[in-house]
Each structure stands twice: as structure tokens, then as C-alpha cells.
Amino acid sequence: MSRRAALVLAALWALAVAGSLAARPAWPIDETRYLSVGWEMWQRGDLVVPHLNGTPYSDKPPLLFWLMQAGWSVFGVNEWWPRLVPSLFALGSLFLMARLARQLWPDRKDVAAAAPFALLGCFFWSFFSTVLLFDMLLAFFALLAISGVVRASREGGPAGWPLVSLGIGLGILAKGPAILVPVVPVAFLAPWWSGGSVRPARWYPRVLASVAGGISIGLAWAIPAALAGGRDYGDAILWGQTAGRVARAFAHRRPWGWYLPFLPVLAFPPPPDILAAVGPALSEDGRAKAGDETYGRRDQRDPHGCAHD
Numbered sequence: 001m002s003r004r005a006a007l008v009l010a011a012l013w014a015l016a017v018a019g020s021l022a023a024r025p026a027w028p029i030d031e032t033r034y035l036s037v038g039w040e041m042w043q044r045g046d047l048v049v050p051h052l053n054g055t056p057y058s059d060k061p062p063l064l065f066w067l068m069q070a071g072w073s074v075f076g077v078n079e080w081w082p083r084l085v086p087s088l089f090a091l092g093s094l095f096l097m098a099r100l101a102r103q104l105w106p107d108r109k110d111v112a113a114a115a116p117f118a119l120l121g122c123f124f125w126s127f128f129s130t131v132l133l134f135d136m137l138l139a140f141f142a143l144l145a146i147s148g149v150v151r152a153s154r155e156g157g158p159a160g161w162p163l164v165s166l167g168i169g170l171g172i173l174a175k176g177p178a179i180l181v182p183v184v185p186v187a188f189l190a191p192w193w194s195g196g197s198v199r200p201a202r203w204y205p206r207v208l209a210s211v212a213g214g215i216s217i218g219l220a221w222a223i224p225a226a227l228a229g230g231r232d233y234g235d236a237i238l239w240g241q242t243a244g245r246v247a248r249a250f251a252h253r254r255p256w257g258w259y260l261p262f263l264p265v266l267a268f269p270p271p272p273d274i275l276a277a278v279g280p281a282l283s284e285d286g287r288a289k290a291g292d293e294t295y296g297r298r299d300q301r302d303p304h305g306c307a308h309d
Contacts (some may be wrong), residue, residue, distance in 0.1 A: 001098040005113050006037060006110040009094055013129075017087045020079055020130035031083070031132040034060075036111070038068035038082055049229040056229045058236035062221065063173040064134055086136040090129030093136065094120060096143040102149045123265050141171035145214075153194040166211040171216025176241045177218075184211065192300045201225070 001009075026032050033052065034184065041062075042053045050057040050065050062149030070082035095114035101108075101115035119125055129136055145167025152160030165185070171179025186205045190198045 001095070001102075001116070005098075006095070009116055009120065010091065013087070013091045013094065017084065017130055020087075021083060026079060026083065026132065027258075034064065034132055035079065035082055038065045038072075039077070041065050042069060042072060042077065047059075048225050051235065058229075058233055058240065060134060061173045061176055061218075061237075062225075063170065064137060069126055083132050084187055085132075086132060086134075087129055089136040089140040090125075091278040096140065096147060100143060100147050100150065103147065103154065124285045137174035138171055138179060141167045141174060141179060142182045145171065145179070146186050148210075149183070149187045149190065153190050153198050153203075153290055156197075158206075158308060161206055161210045165213030165217070168214025170216030172214065173221060179214075180211070187211075 026035055034123055037057050037060075038054050040054075041047065042050060047062070047066060047069065049267050050060070050062050064082075066087045066181070068082045071085065072078070075081055085286050097116045098112045102112040105111045145164045146159040148163025148167060150160070151163065152158075168179055168183060171183075184207075188204070188209075190203060190207075191200050226238055229237075
């Protein structure tokens with residue numbers, strides 16, 4: 001991504017985030033709940049077991065709450081920092097999207113330039129990137145891990161696999177084993193989408209090793225937390241948030257008809273003609289081509305600015 005595109009992207013992100021922080025307070029129930037958990041962690045000084053109203057809080061892993069503590073230790077306790085954290089990960093996801101597009105289409109710089117703007121232009125993405133939830137952290141680490149998968153498939157050898165383990169591990173600390181849903185299918189289907197550059201006999205052991213490495217990062221917190229939080233808390237984070245979520249999937253289930261009005265909004269990207277113009281305008285190749293065309297037209301004029309017949 002060119003510097004110009006990066007600056008435009010960051011400016012649009014900053015405008016959305018500043019507007020959200022200035023226009024509204026923290027929303028109940030989710031945002032105020034997570035602020036309360038972060039505040040209790042700050043008050044208790046317990047970074048291992050999150051609490052809510054004095055009771056161990058097992059619904060979410062601790063990474064977001066750790067980041068709240070880190071910011072509060074620098075800026076003091078405030079509301080704006082916790083609300084800014086997911087937005088920072090949303091911004092990082094936009095740049096990871098550009099990186100992933102560049103990895104997949106190395107000869108199409110316009111695609112890499114347009115991809116993050118397509119994501120930013122989706123209404124749901126822009127909206128939730130300013131909300132104090134765990135989803136932006138999950139999206140960032142999923143893109144990081146998938147970028148590692150693509151790099152490993154392109155370069156071979158050990159390159160990329162540390163990113164896969166890191167993305168999975170931090171994704172587990174961000175929102176539990178849900179990180180495996182977007183990452184593992186991409187990794188296991190690589191022999192089909194990589195164009196024959198992957199050898200299954202070598203590929204799948206590395207996939208399993210990287211997934212195991214990521215899970216071990218999550219367990220480095222979960223096991224001490226289970227021991228410190230008591231039996232019920234340990235059962236909740238080790239089983240209730242893993243096997244329990246699979247067995248009782250769709251905890252916020254609604255009838256299919258409930259989702260239908262949201263589909264047009266969910267799939268509301270920028271118009272294709274805008275993306276077609278944005279990509280070349282913001283990519284280096286596109287600007288160079290435009291410059292060549294401009295100078296080519298000037299060459300057809302005489303020194304007085306008159307066009308030749």
C-alpha cells in the first residue's frame with residue numbers, strides 16, 4: 001500500500017473513531033459490562049482471573065482486559081482508552097487486509113490498495129470497529145494467522161508458521177477457540193487454493209504443529225487461571241467455553257426471518273465503480289500510469305499549449 005493510501009485510510013478511520021467517542025457514551029449492556037470487568041481487574045490487581053461484581057467472570061478471555069490495564073497504567077483510568085482499543089485493532093486489520101491482498105495478487109497493486117477500503121466501506125465493519133467488543137481483536141488475529149498461512153504456502157519451509165501460531169494463540173486469549181473457525185479451514189484447504197505449491201505430506205504436520213502451538217499459548221493463561229479461580233471457573237473456561245459452546249452453538253439464536261432485514265445492510269459495500277476508481281488512484285502503479293497519460297497528452301501540444309492536429 002502506498003503512503004498516500006495509508007494516510008487516507010488512517011484519516012477515514014480516525015474520523016469514524018473520533019465521531020463515535022464524541023457522540024455517545026458507553027452502551028449498556030456489553031460495553032458497560034466489559035468496562036466493569038476491566039475496572040475490577042484494576043481494583044483487585046488480579047491479571048489472571050477476571051471478575052464481575054466480585055465473581056470470577058468466565059464468559060471472555062482476558063486479553064482485552066489486559067490491554068485496558070496497560071493503557072490505564074499509562075494514561076490513568078478513563079473511558080476513552082478501553083473504547084479505543086478495539087478501534088486500533090480494526091485499523092490494524094485494514095492494513096493486514098492490504099497485506100493479504102498483496103500476498104494473494106502480487107501483480108495487482110490496485111487490489112491491495114482497494115481491499116481495505118472495501119472492508120472499511122462495509123457498514124457493519126465500520127460500525128462495530130467503534131464498539132467495545134472482542135470481535136475486532138478476533139478479526140485482527142484471524143487475518144494475522146491467515147497471512148501466515150498464505151506466506152507459508154508461497155515461500156515453503158518454516159516461513160509463516162510462527163505467525164499462524166501467534167495469531168491463533170492471541171486469538172484464543174481474545175475470544176476463545178472461535179479463532180479456529182476462520183483459520184483452520186483456510187490452512188487445511190491450502191492444497192486446493194494454493195495452485196499446487198503445497199505438498200500435503202509436509203503441509204499437514206506443520207498445520208497441526210502451528211495449531212498446537214497456538215493452543216499452547218492460550219493454555220499458558222487458561223491452566224493457571226483454572227487453578228486460581230476454583231473448580232467452577234476452571235470448568236467454565238476449559239470446557240464451557242470450548243466443548244460447551246460447540247454443543248450449545250448459537251447462544252443468541254433467532255429465527256431465520258429475524259436476520260433477513262439485516263442482510264442488505266450487512267452486505268453493503270461501496271459500489272464497484274467507486275472501488276474500481278479508488279484502487280488505481282491510490283496505488284503507485286495507478287498514479288504512475290495516470291502520470292504517463294497526462295504527460296503523453298502534453299507531448300501532443302506545442303510550447304504555447306496548442307494541440308496539434
